[in-house]
Amino acid sequence: MNNKSKTSGTLAVQGSILAATSLLVRLIGFFYRIPLVNVLGEEGMGYYSSSFEIYSYILVISSYSMPSAMSKIISKKIALKQYKEAHRIFRGALLFGLMVGTLTSVLLYWQAANIASLVGSEGSVYAIKALAPSLLIFSILAVFRGYFQGHNTMVPTAISQVIEQVFNAIFSLSLAYVFLRQGLMFGAAGGTMGTGIGALFGLMFVVLIYGIARPRMHKKVLKDQSITNDTSIFSTWQIILMTAAPMLIGSSVYNLSNIVDMVMFQRGLLSHGYEGTYVSSQYGLLASKYRLILTLPISIASAMAAASIPSITASIVRKEYASVQKKAKMAIKMVMLISIPAAFGLTVLSKPVLMMLFGTTSLETASVLMRIGAVSIIFFSLSGISIGILQGLGKMNVPVIHSLLAIALKIVLMYILIYVMDTGLIGAVVANVVFSFIVAVLNYRSVQKAIKLSIDYKSVLLYPVLSAAVMSITSLMVYWVIYFLSRSNTIGTMVAIVIAIPIYGLVLIKSGAVEEDDIKMLPMGLRLIAILKKLRWMD
Numbered sequence: 150m151n152n153k154s155k156t157s158g159t160l161a162v163q164g165s166i167l168a169a170t171s172l173l174v175r176l177i178g179f180f181y182r183i184p185l186v187n188v189l190g191e192e193g194m195g196y197y198s199s200s201f202e203i204y205s206y207i208l209v210i211s212s213y214s215m216p217s218a219m220s221k222i223i224s225k226k227i228a229l230k231q232y233k234e235a236h237r238i239f240r241g242a243l244l245f246g247l248m249v250g251t252l253t254s255v256l257l258y259w260q261a262a263n264i265a266s267l268v269g270s271e272g273s274v275y276a277i278k279a280l281a282p283s284l285l286i287f288s289i290l291a292v293f294r295g296y297f298q299g300h301n302t303m304v305p306t307a308i309s310q311v312i313e314q315v316f317n318a319i320f321s322l323s324l325a326y327v328f329l330r331q332g333l334m335f336g337a338a339g340g341t342m343g344t345g346i347g348a349l350f351g352l353m354f355v356v357l358i359y360g361i362a363r364p365r366m367h368k369k370v371l372k373d374q375s376i377t378n379d380t381s382i383f384s385t386w387q388i389i390l391m392t393a394a395p396m397l398i399g400s401s402v403y404n405l406s407n408i409v410d411m412v413m414f415q416r417g418l419l420s421h422g423y424e425g426t427y428v429s430s431q432y433g434l435l436a437s438k439y440r441l442i443l444t445l446p447i448s449i450a451s452a453m454a455a456a457s458i459p460s461i462t463a464s465i466v467r468k469e470y471a472s473v474q475k476k477a478k479m480a481i482k483m484v485m486l487i488s489i490p491a492a493f494g495l496t497v498l499s500k501p502v503l504m505m506l507f508g509t510t511s512l513e514t515a516s517v518l519m520r521i522g523a524v525s526i527i528f529f530s531l532s533g534i535s536i537g538i539l540q541g542l543g544k545m546n547v548p549v550i551h552s553l554l555a556i557a558l559k560i561v562l563m564y565i566l567i568y569v570m571d572t573g574l575i576g577a578v579v580a581n582v583v584f585s586f587i588v589a590v591l592n593y594r595s596v597q598k599a600i601k602l603s604i605d606y607k608s609v610l611l612y613p614v615l616s617a618a619v620m621s622i623t624s625l626m627v628y629w630v631i632y633f634l635s636r637s638n639t640i641g642t643m644v645a646i647v648i649a650i651p652i653y654g655l656v657l658i659k660s661g662a663v664e665e666d667d668i669k670m671l672p673m674g675l676r677l678i679a680i681l682k683k684l685r686w687m688d
Contacts, residue, residue, distance in 0.1 A: 170307035174314045175448035179441065181318035183506050186437045188325050189336050191511060192272075195429030196337035198436035200276035202411045203264055204257070204283065204341070209404050211253045212246065212288040216306065218389060219295020227300060232369040235299070238388065242292045245386050250288025257281040269415030272429055275338035283345035286352055293355040305358045309351040317347025402552045406584060409560060411436075414577050417567035435574055438507055438515045439522060446491035447529045461541030474600050477538050481531070481596075482609050486663070488530035489610075490653050493617035494646070495523040497625045501632075501642040514574065522578040528585035535592035542599055551591035559584040612662035619656050624649035658686055 186194055219242055226235035257264070258281035265274040290309070297305040321343025328339030411432065418428045464472040495502065499519035504512055536548045559580050566576030596602055624645040632641035657663045658681065665678055 170303075170310055172448060174310050175444070177311075177314045177318055179445050179448070181322060182437065182441055185322055185325060185340055186441070186507055188322065188329065189333065189340060189433075191430040191433035191437070192426055193325075193329070193333040193337050193340075193433065194437040195431070195433030196270060196273040196276050196334055197340050198433060199265070199268055199270035199273040199411055199415070199429070200280055200337065200341055201344075202407050202436075203268065203273075203277060204280040204344070206401070206404055206408050207253055207257060208284060208287055209401050211249050211284060212291040215242070215246065215288070215291035215389075216295035216298055219292060220298035222388060223296055223299025224301065232366070232372075236366070236370050239292070239296050241386060242295070242389055243289065245389060246288040246292040247285075250285035253288070254281045254283075254285040257284060268412050269419050269425075270411075270429055270432070271425060272334045273337065275334050276341045279338040279341045280344060283348055286345055286348040290348055290352045290355065293352070293359060297355070297358070305355050309354045312354050313347040313351030315347070316350040317343045319343070320346040398549060402549045402556075406552070406556055406559065406581075409556060409563070410577060410581065413560065413563045413567060417563070418573065420568060421571050431574060434511050434515060435518070435577055438503060438511070439518045439574075439578065442495065442502065442506075442519065443522065443526055443529075446488055446495075446526050447533065449487055461538060465542065470600070473542075474602060477596065477600060477602055478604060480534050480538065481593075481604065484530050484534040485527070485609050486613055486657070488527045489613040490617040490620055490649070492523045492526040493614075493621045494624065494649060495526070496520050497621040498628065498642065498645060499523070501628055501638055501645070505639045505642045518574055518578050521575065522582055525582045525585040528582070528589040532585065532589040532592050535589070535596045538596050539592065539599065544595070544599060547595050548588075548592050551588055551595070554591070555584050555587040558587060608662040612657065612660045616653050616656035616660060616662065620649045620653040623652050655686055 185197075189197060219239075222238055223235050226232070226238065258278050261274050261277040261281070262271075265271050265277055290313075294306040294309065297303075321340045324339035324342045325336050326339070329336030414435065415428050415432055418431060419425070423431075461473055461476055464470075464476060496519070500512060500516040503515050503519065507515070532548075539545075539547050562583055563576065563580045566572045566580055570576065572579075627648050628641045628645035631644045632638060635641065654663075
């Protein structure tokens with residue numbers, strides 16, 4: 150095996166590790182937020198969600214692109230065996246992260262009241278202040294993660310992410326419950342404190358790993374005889390900024406949509422004279438019960454998108470363009486096979502699922518929102534995998550331009566639906582569906598054009614839709630039968646979901662939409678094929 154093949158293979162493996170970890174982290178985040186919603190309620194989650202959106206966007210701007218930028222710079226220096234230069238850049242990046250993190254933390258804490266007022270959620274001021282120190286911790290943590298990724302290992306990053314999310318979950322729930330006694334605003338602040346505590350534990354882990362690995366790395370630095378220019382710390386920062394800038398622009402644009410939702414929705418309702426507590430409750434319902442449920446299937450697609458980037462990049466490096474087409478087709482097909490039944494299932498079982506997770510509070514409203522917005526799962530998933538493919542092809546700017554265009558149209562639509570027509574939650578969800586549709590179509594068409602992609606729409610779209618329809622009707626009937634017999638919504642919902650999965654799979658296989666090669670791509674695919682053949686579901 151030549152060096153190029155080894156590099157591309159390692160890239161695919163490391164990318165898969167990070168993608169799998171990303172999915173695990175999102176699952177932990179999903180499951181701890183369900184009890185958090187039940188602790189804080191809709192108004193409290195409105196304060197929590199508003200502060201978190203603000204914090205997340207500042208984090209994206211300040212340090213979210215740092216791991217990727219550091220990885221790119223350090224890996225290049227390591228490949229050239231310039232270990233002294235790599236270590237010098239690492240130290241410069243640490244100082245840079247410390248300065249940026251301190252500045253953003255201080256500004257967020259100092260301007261918390263003004264920011265909360267600006268976005269139409271004055272009750273989120275304490276939650277914003279509680280999140281401010283997290284920016285400093287993440288800025289330093291991002292540098293360490295990028296340093297390890299530059300050494301071609303994703304394991305420290307992956308483990309630290311899991312540690313971070315586990316402690317985040319524990320402390321977010323505990324502190325939300327403790328501080329809730331002082332009021333909803335303080336309860337929301339307690340919930341956000343877990344973010345910084347989790348990041349601190351993640352940072353402690355990577356520092357520990359660095360301490361263990363440092364002697365081995367230091368030996369390479371001492372043996373390095375390469376001649377490099379003794380550049381200033383400002384030159385180092387310039388290298389980091391120039392590398393991070395394209396990634397920063399992309400990340401900030403992708404996350405801008407949620408900021409638009411938050412600001413326009415809350416200020417729109419306030420402009421119609423609604424009370425601040427009511428507005429926060431409505432946004433809490435939108436951000437927690439509606440958006441939280443949709444996040445899970447979209448997260449699976451996002452993880453698959455992340456996994457597709459190194460694999461497609463590896464094929465491009467080897468100039469295997471036929472393989473690029475094949476991998477892109479398979480990635481899109483697998484995402485659609487997951488997102489279509491998820492959208493159908495949440496449409497027909499919206500009320501039972503919401504009741505099982507959150508009880509009866511605002512059940513009717515939340516279920517209506519779910520039925521309207523479930524289709525966006527398909528659009529966001531298709532858009533996510535398309536972005537992954539485009540990034541793998543090196544077309545970083547294309548999805549950014551598409552997102553900006555879709556956001557501009559979304560702003561116009563939200564203004565009409567919320568400010569002019571006062572449609573509230575319904576308007577926000579409709580605007581989000583339209584936004585997801587636009588970015589999906591634009592990104593997918595760019596993929597088609599870039600690699601001359603031709604898709605068998607019968608197996609990718611038609612058969613999955615028909616199979617999902619059969620699954621949905623069957624699962625709904627099962628739910629009502631079980632509910633009638635047991636008088637338990639939870640039992641009925643769980644049984645309906647468990648039965649829905651094999652029904653969907655069986656119809657897919659019998660229709661010919663899924664073949665052995667498709668199943669082999671799944672975890673434990675060969676074992677699954679053996680079971681299907683024993684059941685005579687597959688020839």
